């Protein structure tokens with residue numbers, strides 16, 4: 091155990107691997123079209139050389155794959171698509187050999203409808219202990235044909251599905267993902283066993299899926315929507331309320347009892363050596379609500395989605411940095427930063443796409459990498475990948491099937507490693523991956539960018555290496571001048587130009603730039619729009 095304050099996760103660079111889209115050995119159940127655990131293991135040296143500290147791997151448990159593994163049928167085994175438990179052991183062992191930590195993805199809010207518990211619940215009928223593991227209720231209306239409340243699924247449509255005997259079960263996500271009833275002690279016991287199973291196998295931590303959703307308000311009352319939002323998707327309204335910092339009624343999210351679960355897990359992790367950790371995927375609405383998940387006796391980290399939700403604005407970025415530190419300091423937790431993951435539009439595209447989107451994405455990433463705390467990165471962002479416009483017939487996201495709106499498939503297209511045409515070395519041979527890769531990615535492959543000055547991959551490599559030399563600090567000074575963000579981290583100054591005109595730079599040696607900057611003798615005079623730099627007082631070497 092490290093001294094408090096010195097744990098590895100406090101300032102780690104964590105790389106997110108989306109299992110089915112990272113690399114395929116071609117030798118497991120999915121064949122060369124689907125990424126697998128041996129594929130990941132074979133590419134770990136790439137991640138070590140990139141300079142990351144840890145790898146978070148999305149769920150690889152036995153699953154019918156309706157939500158690509160976030161519908162778990164057996165938490166204690168590996169889906170044959172991806173490999174076996176031996177493959178998982180090999181992956182963890184190889185990662186540790188290379189000095190990389192492994193974070194596995196835990197899905198405690200819901201199981202798959204193919205989990206033995208849910209099958210038993212359906213078979214056992216109303217009022218049974220088997221049903222009490224989930225949230226089964228009678229419907230409303232004279233014949234019970236109306237759902238028990240007005241909650242909507244995050245993936246669209248009602249959050250309730252009726253079973254043949256007339257009862258309904260709650261699923262905040264897909265119909266195939268029934269929510270567990272965390273007020274039932276059996277659930278907590280089961281998950282403690284799951285935690286210990288993976289900790290015993292060497293997992294360094296858990297990314298906790300839907301961490302803010304486990305316990306629901308006991309009454310399961312209706313959600314009250316703000317006036318004027320009738321008929322709108324509550325999830326979208328909620329996201330807007332996060333950005334606008336307005337109130338929002340959410341009996342299904344962020345309930346106080348949820349924190350008891352994480353206190354118990356804290357104690358479980360403390361039984362193990364090596365600073366094991368949990369990181370919460372908690373879409374809590376304010377920095378303070380997020381901070382509650384990382385109180386000293388709860389989780390170690392929580393994703394800071396406010397950074398990802400900020401627009402291209404120096405003021406918005408500054409506000410997030412300031413409010414994040416203000417919320418994290420009182421609980422003694424280190425902040426986290428994230429711009430992309432497998433659920434959101436890739437940040438190059440969010441920032442407008444094309445050359446400008448890429449310039450902004452590189453600048454935002456360079457800025458975030460200079461902030462104290464941990465930095466979470468999604469596979470392919472180091473290649474500057476854009477969101478792919480996936481053809482309707484190729485889409486697989488359950489939210490697409492429930493709403494008819496373009497879902498998350500576009501950020502899940504397999505990584506291009508090498509070569510001039512799909513599958514770009516994703517798997518052996520020429521078999522195409524589970525979702526088509528664009529025909530114009532040849533210039534974006536790892537092979538094409540390696541050693542190429544100015545490539546996004548080389549920028550990430552340089553930034554990850556330089557980050558290790560940054561002064562150790564707990565806080566930063568942040569200010570906004572016109573539309574320029576200035577962050578002082580010890581003697582290193584980070585300047586991000588979100589404006590539309592070139593701006594003068596303070597004097598200093600140019601350590602890193604996210605894009606072309608005129609720097610005679612290593613000193614840059616001015617900073618173009620959509621660009622960030624790290625500067626250090628001239629003549630000061632460390």
Ligand code: NOJ
Nearest residue numbers: 157160263299300432433
């Ligand atoms: C969040 C995960 O990141 C997402 O991919 C998944 O669909 C939902 N939780 C439901 O598990």
